[in-house]
Amino acid sequence: MPDFSKLYDDLKRARDEIKLKIHLGSKDAQDEWAELERRWATFENKAELERSAKDVSDAVKILGSELKDAFQRVRKAL
Structure with missing residues (x-):
């Protein structure tokens, strides 16, 4: 699993x-970042489940x- x-x-x-760098970006970039953070949390949770x-x-x-x-061993003992 080294690729993962x-x-x-x-x-x-x-x-x-x-x-x-995101704090310097536009409102659109900040909104997209917020969505990416939500998706990252989902990915991170699934990645942890995969490892577990x-x-x-x-x-x-x-x-x-x-x-x-x-x-x-038991079979041989019988």
């Missing part, structure tokens, strides 16, 4: 740079492997 992390980092950097989902997925895979090994 790079996308996130690139977008965050661009956002931070624009945010520093990957962490959960990795944990489930490890647990599944451990259960498989345990079941095999």
Whole structure:
């Protein structure tokens, strides 16, 4: 998932740079910025869910492997 992390980092950097300059912009630019900030919040929340989902997925895979090994040990013991 390095491509997603790079996308996130690139977008965050661009956002931070624009945010520093937006106060000098026109009213239209400020209105567009407000909308972009709303969309950024949505993206950021979804990005965090994506990261959490990957962490959960990795944990489930490890647990599944451990259960498989345990079941095999029990089966051999019987």
